[in-house]
Amino acid sequence: DAGVIQSPRHEVTEMGQEVTLRCKPISGHDYLFWYRQTMMRGLELLIYFNNNVPIDDSGMPEDRFSAKMPNASFSTLKIQPSEPRDSAVYFCASTETGVNTEAFFGQGTRLTVV
Amino acid sequence: QQQVKQSPQSLIVQKGGIPIINCAYENTAFDYFPWYQQFPGKGPALLIAIRPDVSEKKEGRFTISFNKSAKQFSLHIMDSQPGDSATYFCAANKGSARQLTFGSGTQLTVLP
Numbered sequence: 001d002a003g004v005i006q007s008p009r010h011e012v013t014e015m016g017q018e019v020t021l022r023c024k025p026i027s028g029h030d031y032l033f034w035y036r037q038t039m040m041r042g043l044e045l046l047i048y049f050n051n052n053v054p055i056d057d058s059g060m061p062e063d064r065f066s067a068k069m070p071n072a073s074f075s076t077l078k079i080q081p082s083e084p085r086d087s088a089v090y091f092c093a094s095t096e097t098g099v100n101t102e103a104f105f106g107q108g109t110r111l112t113v114v
Numbered sequence: 115q116q117q118v119k120q121s122p123q124s125l126i127v128q129k130g131g132i133p134i135i136n137c138a139y140e141n142t143a144f145d146y147f148p149w150y151q152q153f154p155g156k157g158p159a160l161l162i163a164i165r166p167d168v169s170e171k172k173e174g175r176f177t178i179s180f181n182k183s184a185k186q187f188s189l190h191i192m193d194s195q196p197g198d199s200a201t202y203f204c205a206a207n208k209g210s211a212r213q214l215t216f217g218s219g220t221q222l223t224v225l226p
Binding site: 004031033042043045048050055056091093095102103104105106107108 | 148214217
């Protein structure tokens with residue numbers, strides 16, 4: 001398996017524009033997570049899905065953020081409208097049901113909002 | 115209740131030294147404590163993990179020490195190498211819940 005695949009790797013956009021980040025989890029994994037990493041706040045969980053259903057979105061900072069998982073092999077995180085304070089590295093991770101199974105992270109999308 | 119506190123923020127050691135990174139948690143419901151290693155431009159990757167029914171776990175040069183009564187756990191890297199230079203995150207998870215709560219990270223530099 002190629003691991004968790006995220007796209008794009010880098011995104012630069014202007015304030016006010018819509019940004020869509022994409023993630024393909026590892027095949028067979030039934031949990032998918034979106035994290036945001038910044039110097040100030042570290043790694044924060046934004047939202048996670050189980051079997052394509054959002055379970056906990058309490059980490060989503062504002063209504064400008066939304067996430068979907070239309071099927072087991074694809075998820076998106078959308079920011080609309082984007083703001084400079086959204087600049088961060090966004091990671092997607094996946095894991096499977098079981099006791100303390102490992103979460104596998106993608107390489108991240110570095111978002112810069114200017 | 116969900117916080118995991120990690121220290122130090124950064125650490126510099128000479129090759130062969132034994133860096134120690136410490137974490138403390140508050141939520142006694144946490145029962146799985148992994149450490150993740152992250153290299154620049156990469157996502158975090160699982161390094162080693164421990165459950166609270168043991169006080170120590172060793173994998174190669176990496177050892178986790180766990181003190182349940184103090185709600186603390188630490189990572190020791192024996193015979194550290196320049197290739198160990200990375201950011202290390204402790205984390206905690208509870209039961210069947212899948213979401214990890216991460217510490218703030220420690221940037222380790224091992225000098226040649």
